[in-house]
Amino acid sequence: MNKIILDTKNSKGIINKNIYGHFSEHLGRCIYQGLYVGEDSQIPNKNGMRTDVVEALKKIQVPLLRWPGGCFADEYHWQDGIGPKEERKRMVNTNWGGVVEDNSFGTHEFLELCEQIGCEPYINANVGSGTVREMAEWVEYLNSEGDSSVVKQRWKNGRKEAFNVKYWGVGNESWGCGGNMRPEYYADEYRRYQTYCRNYGPNRLFRIACGPNGDDYNWTEVLMKQAGGYMDGLSLHHYTVCGDKWEDKRAATGFNLEEYYRTVVHSTKMEELVTRHGQIMDRYDPEKRVGMVVDEWGNWFDVEPGTNPGFLYQQNTMRDAMVAAINLNIFNKHCDRVVMANIAQTVNVLQAVILTEGDQMVLTPTYHVFDLYKAHQNAREVDCQVQCGKAGVEGFEMDQLTASASEKDGKITLTVANISADQSAETVVCIRENEVESVTGRILQGNMGDYNDFGKTVVEVKEFTGFEVMECGRVKVELPACCVAELTVCLKK
Numbered sequence: 001m002n003k004i005i006l007d008t009k010n011s012k013g014i015i016n017k018n019i020y021g022h023f024s025e026h027l028g029r030c031i032y033q034g035l036y037v038g039e040d041s042q043i044p045n046k047n048g049m050r051t052d053v054v055e056a057l058k059k060i061q062v063p064l065l066r067w068p069g070g071c072f073a074d075e076y077h078w079q080d081g082i083g084p085k086e087e088r089k090r091m092v093n094t095n096w097g098g099v100v101e102d103n104s105f106g107t108h109e110f111l112e113l114c115e116q117i118g119c120e121p122y123i124n125a126n127v128g129s130g131t132v133r134e135m136a137e138w139v140e141y142l143n144s145e146g147d148s149s150v151v152k153q154r155w156k157n158g159r160k161e162a163f164n165v166k167y168w169g170v171g172n173e174s175w176g177c178g179g180n181m182r183p184e185y186y187a188d189e190y191r192r193y194q195t196y197c198r199n200y201g202p203n204r205l206f207r208i209a210c211g212p213n214g215d216d217y218n219w220t221e222v223l224m225k226q227a228g229g230y231m232d233g234l235s236l237h238h239y240t241v242c243g244d245k246w247e248d249k250r251a252a253t254g255f256n257l258e259e260y261y262r263t264v265v266h267s268t269k270m271e272e273l274v275t276r277h278g279q280i281m282d283r284y285d286p287e288k289r290v291g292m293v294v295d296e297w298g299n300w301f302d303v304e305p306g307t308n309p310g311f312l313y314q315q316n317t318m319r320d321a322m323v324a325a326i327n328l329n330i331f332n333k334h335c336d337r338v339v340m341a342n343i344a345q346t347v348n349v350l351q352a353v354i355l356t357e358g359d360q361m362v363l364t365p366t367y368h369v370f371d372l373y374k375a376h377q378n379a380r381e382v383d384c385q386v387q388c389g390k391a392g393v394e395g396f397e398m399d400q401l402t403a404s405a406s407e408k409d410g411k412i413t414l415t416v417a418n419i420s421a422d423q424s425a426e427t428v429v430c431i432r433e434n435e436v437e438s439v440t441g442r443i444l445q446g447n448m449g450d451y452n453d454f455g456k457t458v459v460e461v462k463e464f465t466g467f468e469v470m471e472c473g474r475v476k477v478e479l480p481a482c483c484v485a486e487l488t489v490c491l492k493k
């Protein structure tokens, strides 16, 4: 019998709600058509933002949105995206598909989108092809109340009060598309750029330095040593691919059992990355003042046949739901260091929570995982030990169950995924020194390859009743194969 043991006396602290953050880049159909259709569109919108998508994002309580990239960020010049739309500069998006970017979605539109969703903005500024002055003036434009020419420009563009944007990324993937820098060089550049990103009024900036590519531990070492004292966050990017090499991504749908387990097992690499980068950070920052910011994560598969290879459009199956559950459980359990994570990307790109086609919208299995996990936001993490068997095929095996737990408002939330594609898991949940009074549940369950398509919903969150509160105060749960479940537990007083 599998066992999940919760200990409410043992906690790593509060699960920062920003772990449930998202990422939206000027890439493919994420911004244009996905989030923004323009004021004149036939598709229902408010000031150009798609009403259906905004409503769906509100439902999962998106706390934070990162923009404008990604690689695009280091070619983006914010001045091109403000003022009258017909006068905005047109550019070619050289990173993503070579399409024309007309800058109709710029700074004001992004902040309006965040306001509509009810989330915090996180702006990733340009180091690769930008200037210190450009970045400094972007911060000033958004956050200052002073009577300067830069601020007057904001007034002219319709906004009197400061936006008070707190989260700022200083370059993106500066080791790659953001300038191909060496860590020693970037550390100095980071120190210089962040110096001129000023705090205005009571707003305190949260400055995020570009962190490593996956397991580049030397990058973290150098950054923490040379610039750790100047940053509030250090980013980490890691994508899961199905094959053994980065180039071997494979299809998002129609995969076989071995490819299913390859992918979910590969995604557990995040545990090692967070742990080992965290150990390096611990040496330079034992107080854990600097947060780890996993601001790009998720599955990266081949694009859907017939779509622009530069648009990174992929379908999303129950396999993606498993990977989302695995990663979010890892972040919850490391909430003493991980303060933010941003799945890549919100709409129509990579492991998207939403897909759109014209006026239609699909909520992917990954979307439903974010729905099941939303109670963890700003809750107190609860120690969660799992004792279970293995699932997988030869060479690609892992624990059958992955789980995390938290408590808020007198209730405990346990989220658990049964990774097995075909075996249910009988499991006892016990809460140390406590007896369970009552439980409610919700579940997402399907076959490993199930996905939702336009006009065809196959998997969605349903009420879950496959459990029983035993006389001893424990809970017996029958977790079906390939499922993600949320159990909300009330304890006896």
Ligand code: AHR
Residues within 6 Å of the ligand: 025, 069, 070, 071, 072, 172, 173, 296, 344, 345, 350
């Ligand atoms: O999310 C797609 C791309 O992946 C981002 O632009 C870049 O930062 C990363 O390499």
